[in-house]
Amino acid sequence: MWRATGTRTSHCSSHLRVFTHHSRKRCRYSTSASKPDEYDVVIVGGGPAGLALASALGSKQALRETLRIALVEASDLSKVHDWSTSPNTFSNRVSSLTNVSQAFLRDIGAWNEVDRERTAPIEEMQVWDGISDARISFSASEIGLEHSEKGMARLTENLNLQRGLLRLLHKIQGVHIVDKSKVHSITSTGPGTWPLVHLDNNQTLKARLLVGADGLNSPVRTFAQISSFGWAYDTQGVVATMHHPPRSVFENPNTTAYQRFLPTGPIAFLPLSPTMSSLVWSTKTPIAAALKACEPSVLARMINAAFRLPEVSLQYLYNRILESQSLGKLITDSEMRDEIRWREQSHAVDPNSAYSSSAFDAPPTTPGIPPSDSQMIPPLVTSLQNGSVASFPLRFNHTEAYIGEGKGARTVLVGDAAHTIHPMAGQGLNLGLGDVECLARCIEDAVVSGGDVGSYTALLPYTQERYFANHKVMTACDKLHKLYSFTAEPIVWARSMGLEVVNEFDSVKAALMMTAGSNPRMHRSSTNINGGVSRTVFDVAAAGLQKVDAANSAVRAIRSGILGFAAGGLQAIAKAASDAREKDANKMD
Amino acid sequence: MTMVPSRVLLGSSTVNASEIAHFSRLSAQWWDERGEFSFLHSMNPIRMQFIRQKFAETTLDESETKIDSTKTGVLMGLDVLDVGCGGGLLSESLARLGARVLGIDASESNIAIAKHHASLDSTLNSNLSYKHTSAEVLLNRPKRFDVVCSMEVLEHVDNPTAFLSTCAELIKPSGHLFLSTISRTPLAYLLTIFLAEKALRKVTEGTHTYSKYIKPSELIEYFREYRSLDNSRPWISRISGDLPTRTEAEVRGLVYNPLQSNWILAPRGAWGATDCNYLFWVRKPGPVQ
Ligand SMILES: Cc1cc2nc3c(=O)[nH]c(=O)nc-3n(C[C@H](O)[C@H](O)[C@H](O)COP(=O)(O)OP(=O)(O)OC[C@H]3O[C@@H](n4cnc5c(N)ncnc54)[C@H](O)[C@@H]3O)c2cc1C
Ligand SMILES: C[S@@+](CC[C@H](N)C(=O)[O-])C[C@H]1O[C@@H](n2cnc3c(N)ncnc32)[C@H](O)[C@@H]1O
Numbered sequence: 001m002w003r004a005t006g007t008r009t010s011h012c013s014s015h016l017r018v019f020t021h022h023s024r025k026r027c028r029y030s031t032s033a034s035k036p037d038e039y040d041v042v043i044v045g046g047g048p049a050g051l052a053l054a055s056a057l058g059s060k061q062a063l064r065e066t067l068r069i070a071l072v073e074a075s076d077l078s079k080v081h082d083w084s085t086s087p088n089t090f091s092n093r094v095s096s097l098t099n100v101s102q103a104f105l106r107d108i109g110a111w112n113e114v115d116r117e118r119t120a121p122i123e124e125m126q127v128w129d130g131i132s133d134a135r136i137s138f139s140a141s142e143i144g145l146e147h148s149e150k151g152m153a154r155l156t157e158n159l160n161l162q163r164g165l166l167r168l169l170h171k172i173q174g175v176h177i178v179d180k181s182k183v184h185s186i187t188s189t190g191p192g193t194w195p196l197v198h199l200d201n202n203q204t205l206k207a208r209l210l211v212g213a214d215g216l217n218s219p220v221r222t223f224a225q226i227s228s229f230g231w232a233y234d235t236q237g238v239v240a241t242m243h244h245p246p247r248s249v250f251e252n253p254n255t256t257a258y259q260r261f262l263p264t265g266p267i268a269f270l271p272l273s274p275t276m277s278s279l280v281w282s283t284k285t286p287i288a289a290a291l292k293a294c295e296p297s298v299l300a301r302m303i304n305a306a307f308r309l310p311e312v313s314l315q316y317l318y319n320r321i322l323e324s325q326s327l328g329k330l331i332t333d334s335e336m337r338d339e340i341r342w343r344e345q346s347h348a349v350d351p352n353s354a355y356s357s358s359a360f361d362a363p364p365t366t367p368g369i370p371p372s373d374s375q376m377i378p379p380l381v382t383s384l385q386n387g388s389v390a391s392f393p394l395r396f397n398h399t400e401a402y403i404g405e406g407k408g409a410r411t412v413l414v415g416d417a418a419h420t421i422h423p424m425a426g427q428g429l430n431l432g433l434g435d436v437e438c439l440a441r442c443i444e445d446a447v448v449s450g451g452d453v454g455s456y457t458a459l460l461p462y463t464q465e466r467y468f469a470n471h472k473v474m475t476a477c478d479k480l481h482k483l484y485s486f487t488a489e490p491i492v493w494a495r496s497m498g499l500e501v502v503n504e505f506d507s508v509k510a511a512l513m514m515t516a517g518s519n520p521r522m523h524r525s526s527t528n529i530n531g532g533v534s535r536t537v538f539d540v541a542a543a544g545l546q547k548v549d550a551a552n553s554a555v556r557a558i559r560s561g562i563l564g565f566a567a568g569g570l571q572a573i574a575k576a577a578s579d580a581r582e583k584d585a586n587k588m589d
Numbered sequence: 590m591t592m593v594p595s596r597v598l599l600g601s602s603t604v605n606a607s608e609i610a611h612f613s614r615l616s617a618q619w620w621d622e623r624g625e626f627s628f629l630h631s632m633n634p635i636r637m638q639f640i641r642q643k644f645a646e647t648t649l650d651e652s653e654t655k656i657d658s659t660k661t662g663v664l665m666g667l668d669v670l671d672v673g674c675g676g677g678l679l680s681e682s683l684a685r686l687g688a689r690v691l692g693i694d695a696s697e698s699n700i701a702i703a704k705h706h707a708s709l710d711s712t713l714n715s716n717l718s719y720k721h722t723s724a725e726v727l728l729n730r731p732k733r734f735d736v737v738c739s740m741e742v743l744e745h746v747d748n749p750t751a752f753l754s755t756c757a758e759l760i761k762p763s764g765h766l767f768l769s770t771i772s773r774t775p776l777a778y779l780l781t782i783f784l785a786e787k788a789l790r791k792v793t794e795g796t797h798t799y800s801k802y803i804k805p806s807e808l809i810e811y812f813r814e815y816r817s818l819d820n821s822r823p824w825i826s827r828i829s830g831d832l833p834t835r836t837e838a839e840v841r842g843l844v845y846n847p848l849q850s851n852w853i854l855a856p857r858g859a860w861g862a863t864d865c866n867y868l869f870w871v872r873k874p875g876p877v878q
Binding site: 038192193194208405445446447448449450451452455456457460461464 | 620622623630631633634637638641681682683684685686706709710711849850851
């Protein structure tokens with residue numbers, strides 16, 4: 001697709017320009033400068049979702065030979081394609097890919113292109129309540145995963161995945177990649193016509209089907225006038241790559257993911273290698289900003305504390321940091337060391353227990369037998385990888401539809417463009433890959449039956465399969481987030497009771513398994529005409545959460561005599577909690 | 590947009606003037622996938638699936654070469670006539686799979702819509718054409734087709750037996766006839782007339798006439814009797830149970846699934862599945878050896 005103008009030749013000569021020289025296609029489309037270039041599928045966005053869709057379509061011969069496919073990305077994808085880094089450093093954007101996501105990537109030939117050495121399995125999960133310490137733990141074998149030896153999910157750097165997808169695209173040569181080109185506007189010339197995608201380099205692409213894989217602020221979504229509903233959580237996700245000593249021979253290897261539900265949000269420790277792990281710490285926006293401003297060693301101490309100290313001490317430490325920052329100076333490493341030491345003493349933490357952070361300053365010289373509670377919490381973080389600390393806002397966002405209609409016809413959304421989710425379940429990317437797998441299947445179904453891939457008829461099965469599946473996971477995570485953001489006594493009590501009571505229920509385990517992003521029994525529904533109704537783990541999970549609710553209702557029912565709780569859903573707990581607080585306040589005056 | 594069907598076609602014995610006026614009035618809505626013709630849109634993938642499957646099957650039976658019905662070129666190079674093509678829903682799909690398609694319809698405004706819609710897709714123009722004419726008129730021309738399709742038309746024509754024989758005569762020896770229509774059963778009345786037109790008003794009232802519905806058994810009976818002008822063999826020579834031999838003809842029920850607003854192609858011989866909408870395929874006997 002060489003442009004006559006020649007002003008962007010550097011653009012076209014990038015090694016990522018991949019062409020298909022398919023004679024049938026060439027005669028079907030003209031590429032004169034005055035006419036827009038016609039494509040059957042134009043994907044906007046070269047993030048994980050867009051690249052995966054391009055790969056999925058390009059990997060199917062029937063599609064590669066019949067469809068002209070383009071992918072537009074604003075940034076320079078050669079940087080992703082050429083990304084390389086030493087085995088001892090990890091990108092801070094890491095996602096846990098479920099077995100289902102892995103199977104999909106394997107199917108399209110992308111998993112082979114991902115550097116497996118840089119990925120790590122999650123074999124076990126430890127999830128506990130920051131206030132009551134009620135705990136659930138489970139392993140891949142326990143929940144009956146088909147291949148439990150592979151773990152529940154694999155932690156993979158987003159860049160490792162994206163690079164793998166680009167390598168695959170480079171090999172299959174079926175997708176025209178237009179990077180370093182921003183979508184400037186999208187227009188339509190009338191009902192039934194194909195959308196025109198105008199790029200900032202004056203190129204115009206005409207799309208039979210326009211796919212928005214363009215993230216949270218999706219320009220495709222704006223064009224299609226698809227509204228979305230959602231809310232910001234007033235919470236940021238702080239990410240970092242952490243160094244720590246390896247587990248000893250007496251312990252399990254570093255393949256356990258840890259997540260502690262603090263009232264400010266969950267903090268997660270996700271293993272990457274024997275001595276490195278990834279942090280995702282969701283916390284209130286001001287706390288996140290303060291943590292990010294800290295010296296790396298202070299942040300490392302805070303991370304250790306957040307997995308170990310009681311909530312009251314954490315509150316104290318946050319305040320200390322916030323206070324000193326408001327006075328214009330940062331808390332020093334030694335100040336923080338003393339604060340934490342003092343806190344540990346006041347809680348009578350045994351210096352030999354795993355809950356003590358004393359080893360941070362005095363690492364043991366000889367590896368001895370680890371304390372008996374060492375696997376209840378992650379290894380002690382010793383330092384953070386340089387420049388790996390970052391944060392991002394957390395949102396709940398779900399569009400009202402995945403396919404555009406009327407003026408916005410011939411558009412479809414995948415990935416973050418359609419939904420953004422709280423990261424506690426590590427599902428963001430997996431949902432996006434689920435979208436992509438399904439959309440690629442629907443496009444293939446349409447193509448083999450002579451359908452128009454941009455038509456409502458071709459896209460309807462995609463919405464039907466994905467919308468509620470995504471919605472279920474999203475609301476489950478949202479509920480879990482809200483359930484855990486209350487510190488009021490009765491709620492914590494109900495919550496811990498809930499956790500303990502529900503510990504009995506396998507389905508709740510499944511619900512929390514979502515946290516690890518695994519997916520025991522979900523199978524890909526094949527291209528069958530009935531749409532292959534598959535009961536996914538998410539159904540189980542959602543059912544499980546209802547049981548959490550139910551358990552809480554039961555607990556509430558018992559206590560209602562004392563506290564006068566109203567019956568009802570989660571809102572009722574919340575309301576009861578604020579009522580209780582009000583009552584206390586009234587008592588005071 | 591109301592157009593009285595033009596004079597030529599009124600001479601065609603199977604064209605019912607009020608039917609054609611009815612479809613002409615609705616013609617602007619052909620490509621509104623959620624509107625008046627949504628049922629036909631959602632039926633299209635399954636009709637195409639049936640056509641592809643039959644081609645894969647007959648190729649396997651004849652040459653013992655397995656062709657993949659999921660490949661896109663299954664109809665490559667075949668001459669296909671789509672009788673009563675309406676807005677061209679099926680014609681476009683057939684053309685995308687590589688067939689050379691001629692779509693005809695008794696309504697001039699339907700043909701105008703079909704042409705306009707195809708013009709929006711530059712990949713279609715080389716092997717898809719439309720003509721405002723009737724099957725009877727084509728019979729006077731020498732051209733014959735590998736495949737004749739007529740979907741959801743039979744229940745709208747006058748003199749269906751004449752219509753069937755015209756379609757049959759337009760087919761080359763060993764060629765295929767694909768029909769879809771509605772059976773004359775209380776269930777069909779309930780679903781297609783009472784519910785769709787009167788109660789739910791999904792389809793404009795007057796679209797269907799119960800007495801024009803035709804049962805699968807009547808089609809089978811017709812093709813047991815029917816002889817082509819150039820060949821004395823019947824199209825359906827054997828019946829076992831109530832079903833024709835798989836290599837000669839086939840009836841498959843189409844069942845609407847309101848939960849997913851899609852259609853399901855019922856398995857061969859599924860009990861009761863052909864009591865409402867169904868697909869019918871029959872093959873013209875090959876040349877006499
Ligand atoms: C800063 C940040 C950190 C995150 N960290 C984690 C994490 O640690 N773990 C986790 O599980 N999830 C994390 N997430 C979420 C996760 O990254 C997303 O779920 C995932 O990236 C979604 O992929 P996507 O391809 O749908 O969208 P994105 O990755 O957002 O990709 C969208 C692409 O579209 C391109 N684009 C947008 N507009 C235009 C335009 N006008 N023209 C051309 N191109 C355009 C963008 O350049 C971008 O490449 C994080 C998200 C963010 C924003
Ligand atoms: C229900 S529509 C079906 C359209 C199309 N076959 C489809 O299934 O999408 C019936 C069509 O048949 C046309 N028609 C009815 N009688 C006809 C006849 N005798 N000859 C040609 N077309 C006819 C009508 O004009 C109308 O467009």
